[in-house]
Amino acid sequence: MKNWKTVAVPPDTPLETAIGALDKGGLGIVLVTDADDVLRGTVTDGDVRRALLRHKNMDTPVSEIMCATPQVADLNWSREKLLAAMESTRLLQLPVVDAGRRVVGIETLHDMLGRRRLDNPVFLMAGGFGKRLYPLTQDCPKPMLKVGDKPILELILQGFADAGFHRFYISTHYLPEVIRDHFGDGSRWNVSIQYVHEEEPLGTGGALGLLPHDEIDLPIFLMNGDLLTRVDYRSLLDFHERHEGSATLCVREYENQIPYGVIQSDGHRITQIIEKPVQRCFISAGIYMLSPELVRRVAPGERIDMPTLLEREIGAGRDVNMFPVHEYWLDIGRMDDFQRAQQEVLNP
Template identity: 35%
Template sequence: MNNNVEQLLIKKNCTIKDALGVIDNGAKGIILVVDGDNKLIGTITDGDIRRALLKGLKLEESLQDFIHYNPVVAYNDMGREEIKDIFIKKAVKQVPILNREGKVERLLDINDLLLPEGKENFVIIMAGGLGTRLKGLTEELPKSMLKIGQDPILQHIINNYKQYGYNKILLSVNYKAEIIQNYFQSGYAYGVKIDYVKETKRLGTGGGIRLARGYIDKPFFVINGDIFTNLNVENMMDFHINNKYDLTVGVRKHGFTIPYGIINSEKCIIKSIEEKPTKEYLINAGIYCINPDVIDYIPKDEYYEITELINKCIKQGKRVGSYEIKEYWMDIGKIEDYYKVNEDVSELLCLDKEGEKNND
């Protein structure tokens, strides 16, 4: 069973108040009633609870009387078309997926079937930042919802992954999370499937990844929610897998010019002088490919930065690689970065459209 479905499960002997809490946490409008072995007994929707309360039932009363004991279900060994047929014939929007022993595996939404199947790799977008360096712009909006051109940064990130077939998105949210959730909802309108993991306190990039553990069983992407790029993400994942890395860090060449003449000397004898040389370094670009087992290095419910995870992997003898990003890339950390990328975006989007035409 995927851990992300655990938040939808409730035992038969619980109360209406308990059920309300599970529905609120699960955010799916439905909960799954199970026995001690997680075998499905029935389902309850938020509408069922509303109707029970209107009839005068108290929060402390048992939920047993309004459980749907014979829900529509499907099984994990059924094909996609067979499951789709169940949705159509039974006219339902959600179906619990069970194994043949009757244990809950996951909850499937009709939108999951209507979307293109896509690739199995999840994309985790870290969208919970406060954006303190962009004050004035982020007082009303989370940083990842600031517009680049006509659309929020997050939408550009999602679209870039979607065009390469990565349509399973996890948004790690915190600051003003409701704005992001109200905008993107399930992601269906944007051609992707979006789930949300919520930080109740600041956890850093590493801690945010840990919250997504239950979803992940294949190599996955992590990207900061303030990165604007047209990176070919498929090439990066192929590089990660083909080189058998455990963690791949997207890197970017960054140079800066020293505004003075640099003296190279030995024992007070000048050997040469360089006038205003440019030094070049590889910097962390905030985009990663990570194998699922690496998540186990991240402590639960603790603030943990991605740099700590990278260093931990190196110390443990894991294969940690770097992938140079040569496409357009901008970390929107400062107000001047935000204005610069908005100046660049029109030209970039035109180039992307020309590329699409040439590929047709």
């Protein structure tokens, strides 16, 4: 049974602090307790993502976004009863409480069953030129630039491998031999790697047409090879499967403050003056989950970018869902991003 104290917060805790506890705790849950350790609610990955979808401010008290009636386990439950409860509710964690509803621990499905390997393929896009990082990319593909002592692409692959995924495809174009020589068949990481090569750039979605479609029998991850993130890939997979969409797009909330007073009016009459308002929107995080059927709809040699491909799916009446990312995320597109990554890998 896990020590729960590291993921316990009081009800007035700001959302930003709760997200930090969720990420650092590594249990996929935060317990909201009072001064007597009585459970008042829980906050899971899904609760946080729903709050982000509603554009909740980071100073929102966690009591406003928590589940106030969470499923709990009794201190005396057997292992079989715990597993049955998790199975019936599709929960990955259960707070364990005594008769007074005071928390005594947390049981996780991972600990009870052990981390199993998952067969979903992972497709990493590593063919770009990285022109904005020149001259660093003169003799090195951008995904192979080192952050700390490892290439960006290796950090990505290791993150998926640590989560239990082992079937990898890597798309190459610029200096493909550098990538192939480093990763080989993947055996160093206890995974398998196959390569698809774009003779000419096909766009961010076109490389899907080069995959062996008969081997893509499960939802597939697609991820740009220049990202650093600690997103929970298993939660993303679970979300995609529960919502049964053609695709799931990871998104980040982006804030833009207008540096002027914004005027609202009714004709020539001013109704309101808003000083330096903040606009919020969602941007693509460069991480996708795609159904096998979508992958097969991309023909070999077709040139298409992911936004166009997803718009095509939406236009055909297929569901494309979004999955807000609250975990660490950095797109290494410019030199200052690369320098920032070097600092953050040393001080995670």
